[in-house]
Amino acid sequence: AEHSATWREEAKEDYDIVAGKQWDPKDAKVLDDADRPVITFNRTDTIIRSVVGEQIHNAQEIRFLPREQGDAQANEGLTSAARWFRDQCDADTEESDMFWDNAVCGMGWTDSRLDTEYDPEEPMPVVERVDPLEMGYDPAATKRNLGDRRWDIRGKWWDDAVAKATFPDYDF
Numbered sequence: 001a002e003h004s005a006t007w008r009e010e011a012k013e014d015y016d017i018v019a020g021k022q023w024d025p026k027d028a029k030v031l032d033d034a035d036r037p038v039i040t041f042n043r044t045d046t047i048i049r050s051v052v053g054e055q056i057h058n059a060q061e062i063r064f065l066p067r068e069q070g071d072a073q074a075n076e077g078l079t080s081a082a083r084w085f086r087d088q089c090d091a092d093t094e095e096s097d098m099f100w101d102n103a104v105c106g107m108g109w110t111d112s113r114l115d116t117e118y119d120p121e122e123p124m125p126v127v128e129r130v131d132p133l134e135m136g137y138d139p140a141a142t143k144r145n146l147g148d149r150r151w152d153i154r155g156k157w158w159d160d161a162v163a164k165a166t167f168p169d170y171d172f
Contacts, residue, residue, distance in 0.1 A: 001136060003136075003139035004137075004139075007105075007106075007107075008133060010105070011104075011105035011132060011133060012133070014105045014106075015104060015105065017044050018042075018044050018045050018048055018104050019045075020040050020042045020045065022042070023040065048100065048104060052096060052099055052100050052103060055096060055099045056096050059092060059095075059096075062079070062083070063075075063079050063082075064078040064079045064082070085125040086125075086127065088125045089124070089125045089126050089127045089128075090127075091112075091127040094110055094127045094128050094129045095127070095129075097129040098110045098129045101129070101131075101132050105132055107132040107135065108129075108132065109130040109131075109132055109135050110127055110128065110129055110130060111127070111128050111130050111154075112126070112127045113125075113126050114126070130154060134155055134156050135152060135154055136152065136153045136154075136155060137149050137151070137152040137153070138150045138152065160172065
C-alpha cells in the first residue's frame with residue numbers, strides 16, 4: 001500500500017478529470033463567489049473514448065496455433081473452448097472496461113475464474129473487470145506490465161453483514 005500510495009491518489013484524480021471534475025475546489029469556489037460559471041471543456045473524455053473505441057474495433061481473437069505437425073486438431077479444440085469460455089461471460093466487454101482503466105490511470109485488471117457461487121455442481125466461467133484501486137502488486141516488479149511481479153493482491157471493503165454471511169465461522 002505504501003509503495004502505490006502516490007499512484008492511488010493520482011489515479012483518483014485521473015478518474016475525476018475524465019469525469020469532468022477538473023476544477024480545484026478552491027478555484028471553483030472563487031468563481032462561484034464571484035457569480036461566474038464554472039465551465040469545463042472535457043477533451044480528456046473524448047480522447048479516452050476514441051482510444052478505447054479503437055481497442056474495441058481492433059480486438060484480437062484468442063487462437064491456439066499448432067507448434068508441431070499433428071497438433072492442429074487439439075489446437076482447434078482449445079481455440080473453441082476459449083471462445084466458448086469468453087462467450088459465456090461477456091469477456092470482450094469486461095476487457096474493454098479494463099482497457100478503459102488502463103487508458104485513464106495506467107493500470108487495468110481482470111479476474112478470470114470458474115465461479116461456483118450459484119451452482120457448485122456446474123461452475124460458470126467469469127471474466128470481470130477489477131477496480132484498479134483494489135489491486136496491489138509486488139513493489140520489486142520493474143518490467144513493463146508488471147511482467148516480473150511475484151505476487152499481486154486484491155483488497156476490497158465489505159459491509160459487515162456481507163462479510164459475516166460469507167465467512168460465518170470467523171469471529172468479527
